[in-house]
Amino acid sequence: MKVLIVDDSKAMRMIVTRTLKQAGIINLTTIEAGSGVEGLAMVADHKPNAIFSDWNMPEMTGIDFLKKLREDGNSTLFGFVTSESSPEVKKEAKDAGASFFIVKPFTPNSFEAALAPVMAKTF
Amino acid sequence: MCSNPLPTLKTIEKMMHCLLGNQVVTKNSVPGPDLTKPHVVASYVNDAHEVQRILVCELGLANAMGAAMSMIPSGVANDATKAGIVADNIQGNLSEVLNICVNLFTENGTDRLTFSNLKVCTPKDPAPAVKQSVKYALDIPRYTGGSLLAGSV
Numbered sequence: 001m002k003v004l005i006v007d008d009s010k011a012m013r014m015i016v017t018r019t020l021k022q023a024g025i026i027n028l029t030t031i032e033a034g035s036g037v038e039g040l041a042m043v044a045d046h047k048p049n050a051i052f053s054d055w056n057m058p059e060m061t062g063i064d065f066l067k068k069l070r071e072d073g074n075s076t077l078f079g080f081v082t083s084e085s086s087p088e089v090k091k092e093a094k095d096a097g098a099s100f101f102i103v104k105p106f107t108p109n110s111f112e113a114a115l116a117p118v119m120a121k122t123f
Numbered sequence: 124m125c126s127n128p129l130p131t132l133k134t135i136e137k138m139m140h141c142l143l144g145n146q147v148v149t150k151n152s153v154p155g156p157d158l159t160k161p162h163v164v165a166s167y168v169n170d171a172h173e174v175q176r177i178l179v180c181e182l183g184l185a186n187a188m189g190a191a192m193s194m195i196p197s198g199v200a201n202d203a204t205k206a207g208i209v210a211d212n213i214q215g216n217l218s219e220v221l222n223i224c225v226n227l228f229t230e231n232g233t234d235r236l237t238f239s240n241l242k243v244c245t246p247k248d249p250a251p252a253v254k255q256s257v258k259y260a261l262d263i264p265r266y267t268g269g270s271l272l273a274g275s276v
Contacts, residue, residue, distance in 0.1 A: 009219040011193040056222070056237065083223045086235045104223040105141030 002029045004048035006039040006065065007081070008057045012104075016052055016081055022108035023115065036060025040068060048076060052102075055082035055089070063096060070097045077118060081106065125175035127232025129257045129273050138227055139261060142220060143191045148262040155258030156181045156270045161207045164250040165221040166239040167228055174276050175236055176228045178221060179250050182243065184261060184269030185209060189217030197266045204267065209243060217241065227273060251276050 003020060005013045017030045031046050033039040037059045039051070051069075053062040060068075066078050079100035080093050090101050100114040130138075136149040156162050156179050163185035167176040180188070186200035190213050203210035209217055222238040229236055244250045253274030262268035 009215060011216045012219050014193060083225050083238070085226055085229055088235065103226065105138060105226075107141060 001025060001027055001050065002031065002046065002048045004031050004033065004039060004042050004046065004051045005053075006033045006036065006042075006051065006057070006062065007054040008034050009054075010034075012054070012081075019106060019108055019111050020052075023111040024108075025115075036062060036065030036068070039065050043069065043074060043076065050077040050079070052079055052081050055080055055084045055093075063092060066093070066096050066098060079114065079118070125169060125228075125232070125234045125236065125275070127176075127228050127234050127236070129176075129255060129275065130227040130230075131257075132259060134227055134230060135259050135261075135271075135273075138224060139263075142223060143188065143263055146264045148268075150260050152258045152260035152270045155179075155256070155272045158244075158249065159246055161243055161245050162250065163209065163217070163241055164244045165224065165241045166251075167225055167236045168239045169234065169236060172239070174239065174251065175234070177251060177253065177272075177274050177276055178224055178227070179244075179272040179274065181269035181271070182207065182209070183267040184263075184271060185217055186213055187263050187266035187269070188220050188261075189213035189215075191263050191266050192216040192220055200266060207243075207245075209241075 005016050007013045013032045033042045035057045055062040081102045083104045085103045099118045102114045139147040161182045163180045165178040166174045169175050183204040186203045190200040225238050256272050256274035258272050260270045
């Protein structure tokens with residue numbers, strides 16, 4: 001499974017990768033981007049199976065990244081991993097087409113809980 | 124004005140265990156951070172970009188938190204603390220830690236806040252005055268511990 005991790009923090013991208021492995025994602029390959037703009041290019045070039053994106057990033061935010069993907073007709077499984085936690089933000093994410101929402105800080109268990117329903121449907 | 128409560132010891136402990144590992148020890152601290160020495164101030168703003176909450180960390184603790192996030196050697200953090208700065212290669216990690224720490228202020232409240240910035244303050248360039256505050260001490264294994272203050276502005 002090829003996962004694109006989009007976060008402006010290199011350390012956080014590393015931690016998300018580690019947590020995906022701890023959560024038991026099998027045959028995991030990760031690719032990384034530091035913003036929504038970079039993420040769009042990575043999606044075009046690498047066609048990931050799933051995208052894990054931060055919300056607040058320079059150049060292009062995570063929600064704008066998601067909206068641009070959907071406008072372009074891309075339906076790749078997309079979820080947020082973010083410090084945002086308000087109900088309004090979660091609703092905006094869902095309305096834009098996000099399949100899961102993980103609040104930082106997270107644990108392997110919180111990844112498993114968020115991913116189990118969507119992974120079962122998608123893969 | 125933000126009505127979200129200040130974090131409890133339990134909230135701080137849960138956050139630090141998730142971020143930096145279960146071996147982090149948290150406890151109440153009196154008198155809190157030593158503001159006669161350089162310290163890091165993180166600001167959290169509402170949707171109108173008004174500062175509502177701050178987190179004040181002793182410089183040694185701030186460098187340790189940033190370093191521990193991606194296992195940067197403790198010597199790098201200690202050298203930066205002696206020099207009175209946040210190390211360049213720790214700054215990004217520390218910003219991410221402090222960004223995530225916004226949930227110390229939002230977990231039990233309804234008002235949305237976001238991390239704005241971090242700044243190294245000194246007695247000549249002090250942190251904003253706080254109306255209310257709570258003070259805790261952290262000990263991060265293999266790194267320096269220290270005190271932090273969470274306050275409403």
